[in-house]
Structure formats: structure tokens, C-alpha cells
Amino acid sequence: MRRILTVLNYLTNMRLSKFFGQTLREAPTESDSASSQMLVRAGYIRQLAAGLYSYLPLAHRSLRKIEQILREEMDAINGQEMCMPVVHPAEVWQESGRWYEIGDEMGRLQDRRGRDLVLAMTHEEVVTTLCKSEIRSYRQLPQMVYHMQTKFRDEPRARGGLIRVREFVMKDSYTLDANFDGLQTQYEAHYDAYHRIGARLGLKLVAVQSDPGMMGGKIAHEFMYISPIGEDSLAICEETGYASNLDVATFRKNPEPADTPAPLKRVHTPGQSTIDKVATFCGVSTRRTGKMVFFMGDFGAEAPPKLIAACVRGDMEINELQLRYAVKAQALRPAEAEEIAAAGCVPGYASLRDLDRTKVISVVDDLIPKSMNLVVGANEHDWHFIGANYGRDFTADIVAPIALAYNGAPDPIDGKPLRVVRGVEVGNIFQLGTRYSGSMGASYTDETGVERPIVMGSYGIGVGRALACVAEEYSDDYGMDLPISVAPYHVVLVSLGRSGEVKEKAEALYHALLTAGVEVLYDDREVSPGIKFADADLRGMPLRCTVSSRSLSRGGVEFGRRRSKNLVIIPLEDAVERIQENITDSFEALHKRLKDLPTWASRPATI
């Protein structure tokens, strides 16, 4: 095996003079984040269209390395690699119902016979179809299958280089179990494996509770790379370990100190149509006010859209996802002024008192019933109530936690302030349960002869997105400094000068390294040293070896980490061995992080 690898290595073109993919002195303006700037400048990726990228040889090598790490970690938890198609017949998506639930984000096309086809957004439907033919008995469970395959999602807005693209390769695995205990076991195995994967990529990943969304199911976690370039907001606490996507974050609701109930009083508040204005006008904190926000809820084809009046404390915002769940709507959008007026409400002075319950669904945050003597609208232009109390003066159809967590909100575990940060979703894990096996009829026969739906889980990691996060984390002013596990090559070999001796020695070392199986990128171009060093810095290989007349006169070749000042001279005859040692050491340093990773067992109790 080793010999075969060596031969393949030897045959691979690793000479920069013939390399496909140029470095750019300046990046095209369209790239934005450090990662996409660097990946474009260093010749890893090229954009073909919005959200569609070509991966040049450097990126392709890195992606293959990431895939190999994923493969090893999936195999380690009993995964079996396979491959499913990118183009699916519409029927399987119709069976699951997602053909109808998902809108323009799904890529749809027709074949020559006019048959509807779907570009894979993910592969639950195909796995479930396979279950129907392959799984018959409880004896065949549990199972775990995975593949690395292209997905297409017609994102309304691709952005951020490789962070949010329309076509991408994902490692997605699927667990099949007889019951929820089995699912839980495989889910926990993935949870731990994902932390190992992060460590091997050199990324610190934070697992946060998340919304299952269109996947269905109940329990879900996202694995986040914390960074300002992230598109998700997270509420985290380092001390308690609480970590949640802001969509589903909870926090302690501490009411303002209780007074004795004041009488309800109608007061004239001319022009005080915002919370800040009315609070100042009435001389109270915004925490003593109630804020009304109106949405139109879409309840599907069966029911007409309906106005939703939501009320949170004046200093807070609405969590639209939780509001949507509370009213069981399929979608929400901000209501237009006319729609609000049509239901008899007065924007800016709206009130839950005297609502027309036939036209409006009213929801209050669970903090509102605990809060006394609030300032709220009087449902009449330029008038508010003071001393309003839930139950006595107004009520709602639904009381639910619909306030959005915020920076400094009390941690639900210990009440200390939560921190809201941005993160990139590198991976996610979902407990699907019987969402797909139920609707598509994938069942097995249990010990007692009863037919039951297979209990499923689904687990994804974006391969290109992982590369983008690594590039983001390991970029500096000169380029990338990639972890040894992800770098396309371990070492860049630079030859300086055109003297016959330097050339000869560099060529010999290049061949010796290849023969020894070292992944080396050889800069044999006839360009100035400055260009070679600048390109080496940019491309991001972690180690650099230089052969020049100067190094030879000092007794060998120069070797060190990228951009390091601590360069050593190694005699030529020891170079291969020393470089191999250094590569090994680099891997060991990286893998030290595997020892002290978060695990499912060690995670904090969540609420």
C-alpha cells in the first residue's frame, strides 16, 4: 500500500512551473471575507457565477483531505460509505411532502419526457427509499450510512465566498434504528465525532441547540465556528456551557420588582408612538412597558392568513421563530399598516385590550403576566394606559416564551449574562425520528412480528464550508497558514538561483521527498526570490524548505515553519528524514487537542 501511494505521489505534478492555478497580487473585488479573499488570491478557488465555484488543484487537495478526515471519523462510529444520486425523481420528494413544502430554494427540472426531477438539497428521501428495499427486520438494525455528495440549494442570496454557496459537497450520514434509544446512541456518537473532526481540522467547534426547521424531528444541534463572518447568532455562556442558536435560546425572565397593583389609568400621550418615546414621556424604564408587534401569519392553503398581535416587554424583541411555533403558522411576515388597521388596531398605540378576537390572534411573552403596572397602548391615537396588569386589564389567546434572547440576557442555568456571538454552521445533527420513514413507509418487523417505522437521524458537514472556516481562522496579512491536516501539501520546496548546483540539489531533494512519500510543492520557476517567498506565504503550506547557493554554502538546505525567523540549516543527506519528522510532529501537536474535547456525556444540562 505504501509503495502504491508513493508511486501515485511521484506521478502527481507538484512543480509550480507547470501548476494549474495562479496566485493573484490583488483579489477581485467581489470576494469579501478574509477566507474568500485568500482562497481566491492563493489560486484555490474561482467563482463561476453567484454561489458557484470551481475548485482548482490546491483546493481540491485540501477538500480531499477534509473528506478523508470525515471518512475516518464516520468509519470509526460504524459508518458505511456509499453514494447516492444528485438528481432525484420528484416522486420521492412528493412522498415525503417536501416537494410541496419547499419553495424556490429547491432546484427543479424536467427530463425530455417532461418528468419532474429534483436536484438534491439533501438525501433523506433517497436513504428512506433505500430503507424500503434493504431493511426488513430488527436484526438488520442499527445501521449508519454516509456519503460525500453534491447538494444544490438555490439560495436567495449566496454570499461570503464558500460560506454560503448554491452548489456544495456535504458529508451527510444517516442513522437507522429500531427505536429512540438506538437513535440517541448514534446521535451521541455523531456529537462526539463532530468535535473530533473539528479538532483534526484545527477548528474549535461549539455545539449549540438548534431549530430542526424543515428537517422535522425534535432534537438538533449545530456545530459552530465562532466568527464575526458567521451568519447565525448564538447565545453562549462559557461558564455554564449553555450554548444555543438565538432562534431557540431561552433565558431567565426576571420581572421588575413587584409593586402593589396600580389602578388602570388612561393618559394622553401625544406623538409618543415608540417605546422609547412613551417610556421617557411617562418617566419609566422601557422594562415597565409592553411592546406590540404585528405579523401576518400564513396557515397554509386550508386557512386564510390571519393577523397576529404579539406583545413582549418594551426592552425586548420578538423571536419570530418561537412566535411562529406558538401560533402554529407556516410563515410570518411583518403586517402592513392597512392590515393592522383592518383588524381595528392602532399602530403605535396598539393594545391587547378590546381586541377583536375573531380577527386577531394575540400572544404575549411569558414575562408579561409576571410584570406589573405596565405602560401599554390604549388602542387610540395619542393615548396609552398606565398601570396595566395582565389578567385584570388585558389577556391574550396564548402565553408563550416569544422574546428573543439578547446580549446580557440571564443565562437560563445560572442567571449570569449570556453573550451573543456570530457563528458559521459547519455541521449539524438532527434526530429525525419517523418523519420520513413514516410518510414514505420505510418500516421493519420487530421481535414480536409488529411492523414499525425505522427511527432515523441525519447528520451533515459542509466540506467546502469547513475549508472556508479553516482559511478564515488561519489567515494573516501575507496569506494562509493552514493546519498540516488541511494544507494541500505539507511543505513547499523553494529553489533560489539558477546555478547548476542549486538546481541539481533542489531537483534531487524534490525526487527524494516524493519517493519518501512527502507531499511537497516544488517551486522550480525562474522568478525572483521575492515572488517565490510571497507566493509560498500566500498559498499557506505550513512548512518551507529553501535550497540556494547561500544555504548550500552553510552546509545544506534551510528549513522551518512558514514565515518563521527560526530557520535551521539541515545537511542535504538528512533533509528528507528531518522534514518527515517535522511533519509527524506537526500532526502530533494538532492531535493533542483530541484529548480534551467536549463530549455528549460532558455537555452541560440544557433546559
Add this chain to the structure above:
RNA sequence: CGGGGCGUAGCUCAGCCCGGUAGAGCGCUGCGUUUGGGACGCAGAAGUCGUCGGUUCAAAUCCGGCCGCCCCGACCA
């Protein structure tokens, strides 16, 4: 889908306001000099100015439609 910006040589951009021979730097090709942190000289190639239409004697430039790309928001395994 709403708001904003951009589209001129392979790349970065100027020219547009105020209509009249299409420019610079980098890159590329050839020759020579140079070789430890993006060298220099000489010579050269390279753009139907996104696209369609309008105004005009004349449009990169003014006007309109469309397309594409970027950013913010909405949206979103």
C-alpha cells in the same frame, strides 16, 4: 423580494458629471541585464467599453429596458 453599489484589456481601476482618436499600473509575449522578500531596460500583443434599444452629425459618456455581479435586509439544515 426590498434598499444600495458596480459592469471599460487576464487582474485592480481611471475616463462618464461637461458626448468628438479608449487609457494607467500589475500581468502576458520576445530579447538582454538581474536573482534571499512581489527587479530593470527595450520592443510588442491584448478591450464590438455587460447587452438591447433610444436621443444625436457623433455615445464608454445622456435616456430607457434587460442581464450579470457585490453589499445590507428579508429568506435559509
